[in-house]
Amino acid sequence: MTKDECFYLGKIVKPFSYKGELVVFFDVDDVQKYEDLDSLYIEINKRLVEYTISSIRYHGNKFVVKFNDVTAEESEALVGKDLYLPLSMLPPLTDNQFYFHEVIGFEVADKEKGNIGHITDIIDNTTQPIMFIDHGGKEILIPLVDDIIKSVDREKRIINIQAPDGLIDIYL
Numbered sequence: 584m585t586k587d588e589c590f591y592l593g594k595i596v597k598p599f600s601y602k603g604e605l606v607v608f609f610d611v612d613d614v615q616k617y618e619d620l621d622s623l624y625i626e627i628n629k630r631l632v633e634y635t636i637s638s639i640r641y642h643g644n645k646f647v648v649k650f651n652d653v654t655a656e657e658s659e660a661l662v663g664k665d666l667y668l669p670l671s672m673l674p675p676l677t678d679n680q681f682y683f684h685e686v687i688g689f690e691v692a693d694k695e696k697g698n699i700g701h702i703t704d705i706i707d708n709t710t711q712p713i714m715f716i717d718h719g720g721k722e723i724l725i726p727l728v729d730d731i732i733k734s735v736d737r738e739k740r741i742i743n744i745q746a747p748d749g750l751i752d753i754y755l
Contacts, residue, residue, distance in 0.1 A: 584624055584631050589667035590684070592623065597662055599647045603655035604638075607646050607666060614641070616674065623648075624667040631667055679735050683707065686735070686742060691716050691725070694733070694745040699723055702742070723754040 593609040609617055618641055624631040635651040650658070673682060683705040691714065692698050700718035705727065712727035725731065725746060734743045 584633065584667075584669065586626075586631060586667065589624060589631060589669055590673055590682070592617070592666040592668050594666060595625070595661050595664050596645065598655075598659055599642075601655055602649065603653055603658040604647050604649045605658050605661060606642070607648050608644075609646065609666075614644075614646070617668075618646070620668075624669075625661060626665045626667065679729075679732050681735055681737075683712065689735075689740045689742050692741055692743050693751060694743070696746070696751050699751060718754065721754055723751060725750070 591610065593607055593611070596606040596608050598604070599606050611617065618639060620636055620639060622633050622635045624633050626632075634653065636648055637651045638647075638649045640647050650661075653661075670684075676682065676685075687702055687704065690698055690701050700716040700723060702714050703717045703722075704715040706713050706715070714725045714727055716723040716725060725744065731744050731746060732742060733745055735741075736743070
């Protein structure tokens with residue numbers, strides 16, 4: 584399994600007990616969808632390694648997980664590691680909802696400017712996600728907020744937006 588075939592689920596935060604249990608944080612909207620997992624992929628040395636779960640329980644706003652055949656000493660080496668699951672485990676989204684990886688390559692059409700280019704990347708490490716749009720070699724940055732996204736056409740691979748007045752003009 585490669586990272587391209589997976590989505591980022593969360594991180595191993597800290598040890599929980601002397602039994603080798605670990606506290607994990609899932610960076611998802613609905614954690615309850617993940618309380619019956621059988622396994623997780625952990626990134627170790629830039630490779631994803633599958634670990635089978637022997638027990639998982641919700642604890643506060645995180646989970647406590649025990650992996651099969653992992654001793655307490657071995658579990659401590661997993662602290663700080665990123666967790667992944669296969670893309671096939673993502674629940675389907677409808678209407679104007681989408682996963683960021685799903686819309687890379689989609690065209691973006693503004694209500695006033697028409698087709699402004701295609702999405703090359705989306706970053707989500709700011710206060711709001713940002714779409715990077717290639718407009719004939721020029722880069723246009725558009726915030727991904729509900730007020731701007733008007734519709735998503737998965738068949739035609741187009742996101743229709745209504746950018747704030749003057750925003751696109753800044754880049755052209």
